[in-house]
Amino acid sequence: MLMTSPRQDKSTAAPAGKREEKSAAMRRRICEAATECFAARGYHRSSIKQVVDAAGVSLGALQHHFPSKDDLVEATATHLLGRSVKWFQRAKLNIAQDKNAFGDMIRQSWREQFTTDEYAALLEILVAARTDEDLRARVAPRLDDWRRAIEAELRDLVPGGDDGAGELEAVLTIGRCMMTGLLVHDGLIGDAGHMRKVIDAWVRLATGSGR
Amino acid sequence: MLMTSPRQDKSTAAPAGKREEKSAAMRRRICEAATECFAARGYHRSSIKQVVDAAGVSLGALQHHFPSKDDLVEATATHLLGRSVKWFQRAKLNIAQDKNAFGDMIRQSWREQFTTDEYAALLEILVAARTDEDLRARVAPRLDDWRRAIEAELRDLVPGGDDGAGELEAVLTIGRCMMTGLLVHDGLIGDAGHMRKVIDAWVRLATGSGR
DNA sequence: GACAAAACAATATGACCATATTGTTTTATG
DNA sequence: CATAAAACAATATGGTCATATTGTTTTGTC
Numbered sequence A, B: 001m002l003m004t005s006p007r008q009d010k011s012t013a014a015p016a017g018k019r020e021e022k023s024a025a026m027r028r029r030i031c032e033a034a035t036e037c038f039a040a041r042g043y044h045r046s047s048i049k050q051v052v053d054a055a056g057v058s059l060g061a062l063q064h065h066f067p068s069k070d071d072l073v074e075a076t077a078t079h080l081l082g083r084s085v086k087w088f089q090r091a092k093l094n095i096a097q098d099k100n101a102f103g104d105m106i107r108q109s110w111r112e113q114f115t116t117d118e119y120a121a122l123l124e125i126l127v128a129a130r131t132d133e134d135l136r137a138r139v140a141p142r143l144d145d146w147r148r149a150i151e152a153e154l155r156d157l158v159p160g161g162d163d164g165a166g167e168l169e170a171v172l173t174i175g176r177c178m179m180t181g182l183l184v185h186d187g188l189i190g191d192a193g194h195m196r197k198v199i200d201a202w203v204r205l206a207t208g209s210g211r
Numbered sequence C: 001g002a003c004a005a006a007a008c009a010a011t012a013t014g015a016c017c018a019t020a021t022t023g024t025t026t027t028a029t030g
Numbered sequence D: 001c002a003t004a005a006a007a008c009a010a011t012a013t014g015g016t017c018a019t020a021t022t023g024t025t026t027t028g029t030c
Helices: A019-041 A046-056 A061-063 A069-094 A101-114 A117-130 A133-154 A166-188 A192-207 B018-041 B048-055 B057-063 B067-094 B099-116 B117-130 B132-152 B164-189 B190-205
Strands: none
Touching: A019 A046, A019 A061, A019 A069, A019 A117, A046 A069, A046 A117, A046 B117, A061 A133, A061 B164, A069 A101, A069 A117, A069 A133, A101 A117, A101 A166, A101 A192, A117 A133, A117 B117, A133 A166, A133 B099, A133 B164, A166 A192, A166 B117, A166 B132, A166 B164, A192 B164, A192 B190, B018 B048, B018 B057, B018 B117, B048 B057, B057 B132, B067 B099, B067 B117, B067 B132, B099 B117, B099 B164, B099 B190, B117 B132, B117 B164, B132 B164, B164 B190
């Protein structure tokens, strides 16, 4: 038996590493596989079996780390939201503090964050959580933390004024929601050029230029 | 068996076009039940059996009118999109041609169109179609028709100038996408007051007031 | 009134899914 | 190195799903 056992090769794995470290790597690997599956086939059409196959691990291994599907989904959502926060932290440093900073950030965010498999997977999870009480109870708090973390991160980027705080929050929320809806509506047609035009229109509106 | 004569008993039954009419009523009834199910439990968690129970019809009846699930979903999407177009046609007449027309329309649309079970069901279908090629091929054209119908309907409502056409399209698209994303993101938290604030902020931005 | 097609109904089928169960290997630590 | 816990693996189970199948009733037309 065990002819086709999906073992990790030990040549690359750190021997001195701890059990905990290996466990974290396995969890990450499974979450990444889940991300792929959710993006490719949608949340409900992705079975545990498919995630297992995509990750190249055994069903038992997945079950050990994520006893239920909700456990896996919550972990995947947390993983994706955490990566998004890290993206903003990085992007913030790379963007010059000129007057186009905001528009550049929006456009870059669209390209590098929203039009990715990672965001597609997150969208699947969010929509699934809408009609699944248990899942929503797990995911909603993480989503709220994510929103706050990003707002805190970008607070000093937008020039704004005195009422910049509330204004920033509103503009960020509108932008985020608009991009999400753009994926759902116009993404279904698949016209990337048209979507970019909409993004540009949003930047114009949000920065008050060209009016 | 049971060869009773159908010659009499015409007083109570519909006189003409009975079969076609009854068929349309049945189809509508099933689509409405599907809408309920999709909104309450999500697309993939709604089984044909549940739609059948909600509609109070037999499985055979549903199968007769919609041989496959995709047939049912396409019909439901078409039904919902058609109702949305009718909503805009009605709303357009009710709104005075003052300078607040646009803002009023946005707010009314949010209340009466987006925060409804009908739109929740549509959202479920759109997201499901993202990762289901067959379903997308059926739904995407209907969605495109819907978008064009609404744009044509509202073309004369926004003052706009020469470039009003392109500008209107962009503003409508952004607003529509923003509301959809608002449902997905902030709707998960369930704070209706916060969402209304975002809508107000969008109206301010789109109309250029208070800047 | 005969007759075919449409409409409606009830049951059957085969696939798939989440998870439970049971067994084996690896790792940390005394 | 003994040993217990953690990690990993293979199979089993009960339920649900979409759809196929087959049978019955209703309706339009000749």
